[in-house]
Amino acid sequence: MLSSSIDPINNQLSAVTGLELNNISCEKAYRQLFSGVSASLSSGQGLHVAGSNGSGKTTLLKIIAGLSSDYHGSISWRCGDDTHPFIDKSDLLYLGHLTGVKSLLSPLENLTWWASLCLPAYPLGSEEISHALQQIGLSSELDTPCHFLSAGQQRRVALARLLLSQQRVWILDEPFTALDHSGIGQIEDCIKRHQSAGGIVIMTSHQAVNNSELFHLDLADYQQGPVSC
Amino acid sequence: MLAPEKEQFSSYRVFTAIFIRDLTVYFRYRGSWINPLFFILVVITLFSLGFGADSQALRVYSPSIIWVTALLAVLLSLDSLFKTDFDDGSLEQLILSSQSLYLSVLAKILAHWFVSGLPIVLATPLISLMLGVSFEVLPEMALGLLLGTGILSFIGAIGASLTVSLASGGLLLSLLSMPLYVPVMIFGAHYLQDAIAGWPLMPSLSMLIGLLLAALVLSPLAIMAGLKLSVEA
Numbered sequence: 001m002l003s004s005s006i007d008p009i010n011n012q013l014s015a016v017t018g019l020e021l022n023n024i025s026c027e028k029a030y031r032q033l034f035s036g037v038s039a040s041l042s043s044g045q046g047l048h049v050a051g052s053n054g055s056g057k058t059t060l061l062k063i064i065a066g067l068s069s070d071y072h073g074s075i076s077w078r079c080g081d082d083t084h085p086f087i088d089k090s091d092l093l094y095l096g097h098l099t100g101v102k103s104l105l106s107p108l109e110n111l112t113w114w115a116s117l118c119l120p121a122y123p124l125g126s127e128e129i130s131h132a133l134q135q136i137g138l139s140s141e142l143d144t145p146c147h148f149l150s151a152g153q154q155r156r157v158a159l160a161r162l163l164l165s166q167q168r169v170w171i172l173d174e175p176f177t178a179l180d181h182s183g184i185g186q187i188e189d190c191i192k193r194h195q196s197a198g199g200i201v202i203m204t205s206h207q208a209v210n211n212s213e214l215f216h217l218d219l220a221d222y223q224q225g226p227v228s229c
Numbered sequence: 230m231l232a233p234e235k236e237q238f239s240s241y242r243v244f245t246a247i248f249i250r251d252l253t254v255y256f257r258y259r260g261s262w263i264n265p266l267f268f269i270l271v272v273i274t275l276f277s278l279g280f281g282a283d284s285q286a287l288r289v290y291s292p293s294i295i296w297v298t299a300l301l302a303v304l305l306s307l308d309s310l311f312k313t314d315f316d317d318g319s320l321e322q323l324i325l326s327s328q329s330l331y332l333s334v335l336a337k338i339l340a341h342w343f344v345s346g347l348p349i350v351l352a353t354p355l356i357s358l359m360l361g362v363s364f365e366v367l368p369e370m371a372l373g374l375l376l377g378t379g380i381l382s383f384i385g386a387i388g389a390s391l392t393v394s395l396a397s398g399g400l401l402l403s404l405l406s407m408p409l410y411v412p413v414m415i416f417g418a419h420y421l422q423d424a425i426a427g428w429p430l431m432p433s434l435s436m437l438i439g440l441l442l443a444a445l446v447l448s449p450l451a452i453m454a455g456l457k458l459s460v461e462a
Contacts, residue, residue, distance in 0.1 A: 062461075065325060066325070067321060067324065067325065067460055067461060068461050069461065070461065088327070089325055089326060089327040090327035092325060094321065094322070094325050096318050096321050097318075098316070098317055098318025098321065099317070099318050100317060100318040100319045100321065100322040101317060101318075102250075102254060102313070102317060102319060103317070104253075104254050104257045104258060105250070105253065105254065105257075109250070109253065112246075113246055113247075113250045114322065116242050116243055116246035117243055117246065117247070117322060117323070117326045117328060117333075118322065118325075118326050118327070120239035120240075120242060120243060120327070120328060121239065145257075
């Protein structure tokens with residue numbers, strides 16, 4: 001009964017091997033955000049969703065993550081030879097525009113909570129969690145309540161999840177916001193490592209990402225004027 | 230044979246993780262548990278001042294006064310139940326977690342009841358002293374409020390889940406919850422009246438227990454749907 005998508009012994013990723021987006025359209029407040037978005041991704045590949053403010057990047061990510069059902073078209077996740085309309089949630093890491101970091105809790109408490117919620121098959125010790133926080137550059141702020149941290153440091157608390165992640169699919173909404181250059185480099189490396197281990201990354205970012213396995217999808221190409229009604 | 234045990238273990242782990250995390254947040258933000266307690270004590274003080282020297286009338290109306298103030302105290306505190314989680318994105322993580330949202334919702338409501346309902350139950354000696362209710366019915370009064378505040382938390386959480394995405398959903402939350410609060414109010418106040426008058430207690434007590442069990446089992450289903458709707462909007 002243990003989640004079939006994770007093999008805890010070999011620490012290997014399995015299950016989701018691809019994603020198909022077929023003709024996804026979304027309309028909000030009588031305005032067509034985008035229509036006819038199609039893409040196909042398989043293990044080790046990624047999607048960089050670009051577009052101007054208000055073009056629907058976050059909406060598209062929420063649709064793919066399964067947080068929003070207000071769309072037309074179809075999504076299918078390939079798991080070996082099967083396809084499913086929904087992703088097995090234990091295989092998905094979603095880092096939204098809102099990061100889910102509680103400001104009254106310390107980075108250590110925040111990450112421990114997230115690990116017990118999203119990585120239940122891996123009872124992580126506090127050492128692994130504090131190690132991840134040290135790697136991301138928060139070694140002296142482990143027990144400081146997050147409201148004392150800067151915006152970039154709070155973002156790092158959320159991004160430390162990537163270092164612990166066992167999920168195969170990462171959906172990252174503007175992961176580079178508020179990060180400095182070294183932080184951005186670190187996350188780019190992290191994404192590349194994830195892809196070379198067979199993971200899939202779907203992200204938005206306003207800056208160019210240096211990654212050959214990341215397909216560029218500009219939502220400006222899928223825009224049509226206002227819907228007449 | 231190991232796998233099912235492990236699964237149970239992880240559900241338990243998630244439940245305690247959410248429960249402890251919420252309690253930690255509530256204790257670091259003291260207003261969350263001082264406010265309901267302060268509210269109920271202030272309102273009851275005002276009532277006893279308003280009734281003045283007529284202690285007989287105060288004693289007659291005390292069951293209704295206690296229940297109305299307890300109901301309003303719980304209602305006021307419920308606005309914040311899912312609000313901070315919605316604002317900082319934790320709610321999305323809860324919904325996208327592979328763990329059962331049903332258990333997560335239960336853990337959150339239980340933690341919230343610990344800081345909103347339980348202080349009211351613990352304050353019953355003080356409340357009965359202020360209203361001149363006999364100390365002999367103290368156990369019945371505490372039991373009634375224990376069951377009642379639990380029911381109020383569960384039912385009110387349905388409204389809280391639906392209004393969490395609104396900037397100021399407080400009034401709508403009251404409008405949504407009030408009709409559902411009426412039976413709790415009736416049977417709760419009735420139970421206390423019966424206890425004071427020395428009448429049989431089982432009819433209203435069993436209604437309260439029944440309401441609590443029904444709310445415990447059914448309300449998380451509605452809350453889950455409400456939360457998903459709020460995150461989508």
